[in-house]
Amino acid sequence: MVATTDAQIAELSPVEVWAELESNTDSALVDVRTRPEWSFVGVPDLSEIDRPVVLAEWRLFPDLRINPGFADELKSAFGGDTPKNLFFICRSGTRSREAARWFSDMSKRAGVPVRCINVAEGFEGDLNADRRRGLQNGWKARNLAWKQS
Secondary structure, rough: OOOOOHHHHHHOOOHHHHHHHHOOOOOOEEEEEOHHHHHHEEEEEEEHHHHOOEEEEOOOOOOEEOOOEEEHHHHHOOOOOOEEEEEHHHHHHHOHHHHHHEEEEEEEOOOOEEEEEEEEEOOOOOOOOOOOOOOOOOOOOOOOOOEOO
């Protein structure tokens, strides 16, 4: 599997993504971070708006190689019926953009219409002046629902 960059991927802020997920029943959030990140940092919680959060590592811990089973994990999570709108999130927005581009390209080649959107700022956001994440911007800093897994 090779990551591609052909697709143009839209980006929305975490707050905009929440609103889209809340208003669009044919949508899901894909958290592409690693298992240690989910365990130690937390995960988005969409239970109050009844939308799924799919946990699928795009890059595998610890060596961060691309997960060869990524597409199969998503297909399995959706039971073969991929939502029309997928929002991809990682720590800061870089890995999720890469995963969204790859999945968009793969879906296009397969003839499956999927709108892939990157969550700008990611779950933890940018580093602040003290080199700490989660305080300046991102899902957590925007006070969107999340939980420890």
